[in-house]
Amino acid sequence: xxxxxxxxxxxxxxxxxxxxxxxxxxxxxxxxxxxxxxxxxxxxxxxxxxxxxxxxxxxxxxxxxxxxxxxxxxxxxxxxxxxxxxxxxxxxxxxxxxxxxxxxxxxxxxxxxxxxxxxxxxxxxxxxxxxxxxxxxxxxxxxxxxxxxxxxxxxxxxxxxxxxxxxxxxxxxxxxxxxxxxxxxxxxxxxxxxxxxxxxxxxxxxxxxxxxxxxxxxxxxxxxxxxxxxxxxxxxxxxxxxxxxxxxxxxxxxxxxxxxxxxxxxxxxxxxxxxxxxxxxxxxxxxxxxxxxxxxxxxxxxxxxxxxxxxxxxxxxxxxxxxxxxxx
DNA sequence: AACTCATCCAACCGCGGGCAT
DNA sequence: GATGCCCGCGGTTGGATGAGT
Numbered sequence: 001x002x003x004x005x006x007x008x009x010x011x012x013x014x015x016x017x018x019x020x021x022x023x024x025x026x027x028x029x030x031x032x033x034x035x036x037x038x039x040x041x042x043x044x045x046x047x048x049x050x051x052x053x054x055x056x057x058x059x060x061x062x063x064x065x066x067x068x069x070x071x072x073x074x075x076x077x078x079x080x081x082x083x084x085x086x087x088x089x090x091x092x093x094x095x096x097x098x099x100x101x102x103x104x105x106x107x108x109x110x111x112x113x114x115x116x117x118x119x120x121x122x123x124x125x126x127x128x129x130x131x132x133x134x135x136x137x138x139x140x141x142x143x144x145x146x147x148x149x150x151x152x153x154x155x156x157x158x159x160x161x162x163x164x165x166x167x168x169x170x171x172x173x174x175x176x177x178x179x180x181x182x183x184x185x186x187x188x189x190x191x192x193x194x195x196x197x198x199x200x201x202x203x204x205x206x207x208x209x210x211x212x213x214x215x216x217x218x219x220x221x222x223x224x225x226x227x228x229x230x231x232x233x234x235x236x237x238x239x240x241x242x243x244x245x246x247x248x249x250x251x252x253x254x255x256x257x258x259x260x261x262x263x264x265x266x267x268x269x270x271x272x273x274x275x276x277x278x279x280x281x282x283x284x285x286x287x288x289x290x291x292x293x294x295x296x297x298x299x300x301x302x303x304x305x306x307x308x309x310x311x312x313x314x315x316x317x318x319x320x321x322x323x324x325x326x327x328x
Numbered sequence: 329a330a331c332t333c334a335t336c337c338a339a340c341c342g343c344g345g346g347c348a349t
Numbered sequence: 350g351a352t353g354c355c356c357g358c359g360g361t362t363g364g365a366t367g368a369g370t
Contacts, residue, residue, distance in 0.1 A: 016338070016364085038355065054356075055339065090358060105359075106337050 013047040017056050025053055026061050059102045066098035070107055078104055
């Protein structure tokens with residue numbers, strides 16, 4: 001199947017998108033709807049590969065995207081879902097209707113992962129001084145744990161099947177969680193949650209007018225010297241290993257989570273060309289009017305365990321909240 | 329003020345699945 | 350079944366920016 005990469009062609013522009021390109025792309029998608037990305041560059045005249053167009057749309061221009069300022073609830077959900085699903089960012093993003101998988105992935109890699117590992121280190125170092133502490137659930141036998149897991153799973157299944165509703169987002173409060181979020185993000189993302197594409201574009205332009213591009217090359221035509229960056233190459237499930245696999249596998253095996261997920265993607269979340277959500281499932285379109293509360297209750301409950309560097313099983317939220325009351 | 333280092337995040341890359349032929 | 354195309358996903362990169370010295 002040795003298909004050549006689509007972006008190897010001559011004359012394909014790379015690098016940051018300009019507002020003009022954004023406008024062209026948005027106006028095209030507004031007219032034709034998302035999809036058939038292969039045709040987008042040729043029909044719009046954009047010197048971008050189809051993949052780049054799709055990425056720009058799904059991660060930036062698509063309506064309904066909330067940027068920056070992850071709320072407490074969002075953080076908790078990401079932590080729990082990551083523990084449950086692993087680095088399946090798209091699946092995680094499907095539970096956070098306003099967030100892109102890329103955004104969540106970045107937030108995890110740059111912020112949450114460090115936060116959690118820091119807390120884990122604190123926890124494990126303290127555990128070293130506590131004799132006889134072998135588990136966060138010392139009084140819970142394996143059988144009890146499994147029963148509890150099944151109960152939780154049942155609860156989650158119930159909640160997911162009947163309760164997913166995008167309205168939950170309105171109940172989420174907006175806090176400045178990230179101390180170093182960019183100023184543009186801070187000014188832009190506080191109020192607008194479901195913005196239209198034109199709003200996205202206008203805010204882009206505003207930002208652009210405030211900070212006109214000094215000299216955006218628009219494409220990396222020169223090969224940069226490869227300086228070895230200190231990027232921490234993350235293996236999957238870096239901080240929350242083996243145990244999570246079991247958990248998610250159990251989740252899947254017990255009641256077919258995969259099928260639920262795929263059904264979300266294929267039926268409930270299918271979109272007409274007029275709908276702007278392309279890869280982002282429109283959670284709860286035809287769901288009952290019971291918001292995330294049940295799911296959240298489960299997600300924010302103490303059932304997700306992780307493993308410390310010493311191999312100890314620790315309930316994540318307990319650990320987080322016990323060790324650091326100001327975590328959220 | 330100038331420089332270095334750390335962090336953030338938009339965008340790229342490559343892989344794999346699904347589908348059509 | 351084999352092949353090719355399209356699309357989505359997760360991992361990674363590198364430029365921009367902020368913080369520290």
